[in-house]
Amino acid sequence: MKTIKLYKGGKYSICSCGLSKALPFCDNAHREFNVKNGTDYKSVKITVEDTVEAELNSANWKR
Ligand code: FES
Numbered sequence: 001m002k003t004i005k006l007y008k009g010g011k012y013s014i015c016s017c018g019l020s021k022a023l024p025f026c027d028n029a030h031r032e033f034n035v036k037n038g039t040d041y042k043s044v045k046i047t048v049e050d051t052v053e054a055e056l057n058s059a060n061w062k063r
Pocket of ligand 1: 031
């Protein structure tokens with residue numbers, strides 16, 4: 001579980017694959033993994049209407 005502050009008007013890409021070195025954010029590590037493994041991981045896009053503190057989690061996040 002990652003707790004982060006998301007700011008009003010911000011656009012965020014959240015990692016769903018667990019390979020990003022910048023968790024919880026996507027660093028595009030999924031692209032190379034998808035090519036090598038035939039998978040279709042994509043980041044989850046979030047647009048924030050109000051500044052909030054959010055708890056995010058993914059079954060693929062190991063750290
Ligand atoms: S690095 Fe995990 S979805 Fe992009």
